[in-house]
Amino acid sequence: MSEVGDPSKETMLRGFRLMVLGRAADERGTNLQRQGRIGFYVPMNGQEAAQVGCGLALDAQDWILPAYRELGVALARGIPLKTLFDQFFGNSADLLKGRQMPCHYGYRDYRYITASSPIGTQIVLATGIAAASLYKGEKVVSVPFFGDGATSSSDFHAGMNFAGVYKAPVIFFLQNNGWAISLPREKQTRSPTLAEKAEAYGFPGVQVDGNDFAAVYKAVSQARARAVAGEGPTLIEALTFRMGPHSTSDDPTRYRKSEVVASWREKDPIDRLQSELIAKGWLDEAGAEKIHEEAKLEVQSAIDAAEKSPPPDPSTLFDDVFKEPTSLLEEQRREFLEMVSQGVLRP
Amino acid sequence: MSEVGDPSKETMLRGFRLMVLGRAADERGTNLQRQGRIGFYVPMNGQEAAQVGCGLALDAQDWILPAYRELGVALARGIPLKTLFDQFFGNSADLLKGRQMPCHYGYRDYRYITASSPIGTQIVLATGIAAASLYKGEKVVSVPFFGDGATSSSDFHAGMNFAGVYKAPVIFFLQNNGWAISLPREKQTRSPTLAEKAEAYGFPGVQVDGNDFAAVYKAVSQARARAVAGEGPTLIEALTFRMGPHSTSDDPTRYRKSEVVASWREKDPIDRLQSELIAKGWLDEAGAEKIHEEAKLEVQSAIDAAEKSPPPDPSTLFDDVFKEPTSLLEEQRREFLEMVSQGVLRP
């Protein structure tokens, strides 16, 4: 973590590099799926400033609870690209042992909680982590990431309410990207802003331009300072836009107009930060170009490395249901391995 | 339903009679449980003005979705006292066929939905009913009754949100009686008022003195007018106090001070309305006394009548699981009746 308030030059440049790296990795994620090399992908395209801006304003000891679209946060945390691609491939090097669809990664060393798919569950988990941090006297925050759609979930209500009651150090980081799959924000809820939902739980909610790296950074760093000072949670609504489909299974042309997408393309967070940095004289065109090129190479080498690992070993199927397998699980594993060795079961 | 706004003399007098009747029935409910004649009871004592005031401001075609403490609403609807006591006894005359604990009654003819015990579920059901009323073009409202504790439930969040989105004609009637069993309102949520939670869903919330019959009547009648005019839902927070235990299983001395209870006794809603009526010259002491006496007699005769009915017939155990019993249920019923006739099974 760095400064509270406006980001320094160093932070801005670091943010830019991470956003560019994220964009490059994200584009390859989608391509790998289109090529049939991975099974599924959830693009973050358009939300880089919100994610990296938030990620960099946090401390390494803070807890991250992602949804499934938080590639920018993972990179801001320092999770190696190869770790992410190992997960996308679901290979034997994957920390998750190939057990989940792409984009559901996690990594304990980075206090980055392994994602699940059900919408909203991480919101109340974050409050629990924060309550435990309070109890242990650790000066850290928990940050659940979620979308406009998730504000309708039961766990949003519970997580927000409990955080208010216990004054838990949580930053509820809401990326309002305008859509929950095909449902526009306006039909998700009638509240004029999503930020003001915080008032129902007795703590502040703020709206911030989610495509403005520095603004996001500032809002999060201030919320963090508040939280560790014992002043309780904050809800941050970062206004942004999902440029691509909801996931590689989605066809957004069925439900939204290309004009709207085009208008948001004008507000591209990477172009915008690049212009700002150039205007400030902290970067020049050539330097920017180099960052873009390097990012692509870095991504390529992570993919190459990840694609080398074989699929997970079949016998791992039975691990981690419990700390120690029950006797029934061991019995199933034995029968299973017999069938694998006889060729009855084939991957 | 009568007038929108301030209640007329007639409505006030009717309300007074119902509140007195409710108090009398409620006291007997508790006594019957103490005497072991019924299994359980949930007293409404102290909340008569909120309940009767709300009940009388509604139309006979409006839908009522009670929690479990709404005796005053049931009486305001016109549900016969004997029907209620039949349910308390769980006898063969009980519309519910003796299937539920006391206080969970319902009656389709009165559009009074049979209660369940899980907190909050009726809130979203009310929104569904209201959405259906909209669809059918019926100018009626749905009114879920719930407490301060229920505002933390998932179904509060969903019911409020969906009602906002669909502009459903719902009056969310929240009796904030200060406690959810042993949890005081201040620990239920940090929001300064419960009424303001409505803003998070894009519609108005109002706080009203729940021990003031006329104030409750007025607020509800106005919310109703709004709803049937297509202007959407309203949350009404009626500030009141539960004078007795949470239920006959509860011992409130474990968690609240007698001074607080005493201070609320000063604000008794029946005494208050009685004084108001006398001050207005609409009632005199003798008239009031007569109403109190008649109420007791009316309650006694309902109890006498209800206590005459035998318990439900054993074979009814298998009815109403489905519209028609499955063959497996019929098989179970046959074996069961055989055991009953052989005396293996005894009530």
Place this chain on the structure above:
Amino acid sequence: MTEVTLIQAVNQALKVAMAKDPDVILLGEDIGVNGGVFRATDGLYKEFGEKRVLDTPLSENGIVGMAIGMALQGLKPVAEIQFMDFIYPAFDQIVSEAAKFRYRSGGEFPAHIVLRTPYGGGIKGGLYHSQSTEQLFTSTPGIKVVIPSTPADAKGLLLSAIFDEDPVLFMEPKRIYRTATGEVPAGDVRIPFGKARIAKEGSDVSVFAYGSMVPQTLQAANVVEKMGIHAEVVDLRTLVPLDVDAIVASVEKTGRAVIVHEAPKFSGFGAELSATISERCLYSLKAPVLRITGYDTPFPYALENLYLPSVDRIARGIERTATSA
């Protein structure tokens, strides 16, 4: 009659019901403008409008609670839960309200709703887009559980579900949404609940399956047929009500029984089938009942093909059961 896919049959059933009865109303996430993430409701928003095809906020308890409320007011709502894996936030509404409403109200307030939901694996969906948790509902008295395996059954059973006055969970085998094809009668032709379908007659061993395991099982039956084993394949169609008579009749005939489902074995629905068979047909059984199921782990991703009962695994199980002592 033309050939349609299973999901087209679902779409047709909805269309027929909506055209016939204005009280039939649809609600769910992404079912309107988008036509459903699997396109089950494709075209219905356009045809029937936003008052009859409601796009809802992201809240399953909201969806189910709304549906029950609508039913209390006399409508016949059909709610979609986008994936069965996401039905759990609505669990309280389903088991505490829908399943118990008729009983607790002495019959005054039935909850006339249908919950449609795609279930099961085989689409590389991992832990949270593959589950098959029918036993959570079969073990809850008061809710019917229906699982079609062919387009004709999908249409006929869904129409029955929509007009049935009890709450119905209608589980759609998404893995065969587009691979199961067949002819489907036009119009409002219903298939009654509680009647299993003999998908293939046989005399040596009875195999019970439902949903996406039916085509797998039929293939496995063809494999063992070549070894001279005549397996009878029974498609249960509705788990609640269960056609116990058909099950018992088949096992009395063959003396051997195999059960196939995707869900984990332990405490799964196959346990009820196995128990029912052994308890009722003990003296006819020539071999222990065999359950071929998913393993007792959460649903995996990379190893999915090893996890799900495959044609080879089913064939091996049928063969062993048919030939054991």
Place this chain on the structure above:
Amino acid sequence: MTEVTLIQAVNQALKVAMAKDPDVILLGEDIGVNGGVFRATDGLYKEFGEKRVLDTPLSENGIVGMAIGMALQGLKPVAEIQFMDFIYPAFDQIVSEAAKFRYRSGGEFPAHIVLRTPYGGGIKGGLYHSQSTEQLFTSTPGIKVVIPSTPADAKGLLLSAIFDEDPVLFMEPKRIYRTATGEVPAGDVRIPFGKARIAKEGSDVSVFAYGSMVPQTLQAANVVEKMGIHAEVVDLRTLVPLDVDAIVASVEKTGRAVIVHEAPKFSGFGAELSATISERCLYSLKAPVLRITGYDTPFPYALENLYLPSVDRIARGIERTATSA
């Protein structure tokens, strides 16, 4: 050692664990100042303070989600769900998060939590204060399910649960909270999971039960003893992990099996037991396995005593099974 009731044993276990390990923390509705609606946590708020005994808002998904979050941060939370009937709003957190966390994270993030909840009938609680839905959890891979029937087991199993690194559902038979009494060892004495207890030895028929059905079954065994039928009563203690070896050993010895539980029969946990027994002991079985259970209806109120397996009904079932062909 002094005689205590089952609920006092629960209270003692919590106290021992809290005194021993500051990471043990309690949360739930009315468990603090009020000491729990059944008084399971009586005195603990006073002794350990509000930081370790948290009164929560009325939200079961909040309670369970909080507990899981706390566990992720290294605590050992013990959450109370006031009645099992109210666990459903937390169902998504339990099955999607707690039960799958270790698996989905490749072992990185176990969910070390205990959910304590009173379950079952016999207290005139009607539909919503009487349910016994262990089957919903036994069929969900990744969560352990424990049900004690004596004070000593309640204490020893709860201590094991609190220090077990997997999520544990600890179901307390509220009907015998105060009637089951017995001696309990002092201190942190644990009873391992997966080991059934032979509550009464016998040679003619094996009867499997758990929780509040154990005392009923023991009484029934005494009734049939007088007819010369020696029933073996096995208290399963933990349903997950299940002591299959003990079950098989008992049935191999007696050749006959009866299962007793409160939950409805269809698709209940008894189905797994019956299936396991018939599948594994087919050639030893002298009579069909019998399940004596609640009926396939929601839980009633006025007729509760007719609904629950009574001593007479159990005795009749044991007798019939022991004497049939």
